Amino acid sequence: MKSFLSAVAVTASLAVGAASPAVALDKLDWDMQSTYPGSLTQLGTLGKVLSERLNAVSGGEINLKFQEPGAIVPALEAFDAVASGAVQAAWSTPGYWTGKDSSLALFAAVPFGPSTPEYVSWLKFGGGQELLDEIYAAYGIKSLICAVIAPEAAGWFRKEIKSVDDLKGLKMRFFGLGAKVMQKLGVSTQLLAGGDIFPALELGTIDATEFSMPAIDLKLGFYQVAKYYYFPGWHQQSTMFELMLNKAEWDGLDDQTRSIFETVCDANIVYGMAEGEAIQASALAELKSNGVNIMEWDDATLTALEAAWLEVVEEEKAANPNFVKAWDSLTKFREEYKIWSDIGYLKR
Secondary structure, three states: OHHHHHHHHHHHHHHOOOOOOOOOOOOEEEEEEEOOOOOOOOOOHHHHHHHHHHHHHOOOOEEEEEEOOOOOOOHHHHHHHHHHOOOOEEEEOHHHHOOOOHHHHHHOOOOOOOOHHHHHHHHHHOOHHHHHHHHHHOOOEEEEEEEEEOOOOOEEEOOOOOOHHHHOOOEEEOOHHHHHHHHHOOOEEEOOOHHHHHHHHHHOOOOEEOOOOHHHHHHHOHHHOOOEEEEOOOOOOOEEEEEEEEHHHHHOOOHHHHHHHHHHHHHHHHHHHHHHHHOHHHHHHHHHHOOOEEEEOOHHHHHHHHHHHHHHHHHHHHHOHHHHHHHHHHHHHHHHHHHHHHHHOOOO
């Protein structure tokens, strides 16, 4: 709480029109390797907004240069680049790095997991950020959660899926822990960066894909080769994005500079949440006009998916002590939160 109040004070002092900050900031000219193209709605644009606002709020002292995927290293090599100090920062999601530590997926998107208010509450006040710090520290990385987006779709399919049996044998691009759930239902999964998905779908290298929400999927053109679009996105009811920083660089910053990073990230979370909710209806309408069938999973399919997910949880807990700590923390918070959510919100 102290750091939050300090950050608010810093932002207020910069907003009153002072010619320069009350305390000299660290002057930074850093690269931020993005895992998403800067033109991609929310996934990339929120990284650019972050960069622009850090520069504006700091009076030009913090120059975090948004680098397109591949500009310095390929998108899925950003983790190693930040850890080694080859780049100072990256724009990504913790869910991309499950090959390093499966527990990181729980800080990105949780199958059958929390909505944005609950998720952010755990991160900010339920011990989530502290656990994230602990896990990333082993790799020499500091991660700030810097954005969240609305629920995603469950995926694009070339044919109608009438039961879980229809999933068997499909080749599908899938993200995070949800991929392991799909594997249990007979799907062969692989993780592809955003720009690689359409050609793989078009060429038949994959039969289906999930990627993001309607406004983003529309832009990537999946509707041109797949006409069945399924909801709800059971695997990603909310998705967190991060600013990854080389920990030695982060630790070397002064308190005021770190507070500016934290405050701008908090503002970016609210911005991303609001934008994401505002842009979906028109995107769905456009997809329908292009002949897309908007589909909903039936209860039997969702039940099968959830049962498979709980199996994955037990396997991950047995394999990774960090997963146990993160899962137990999130589960305890959700159990306590349910007391409030059950009575605090209208259900009509």
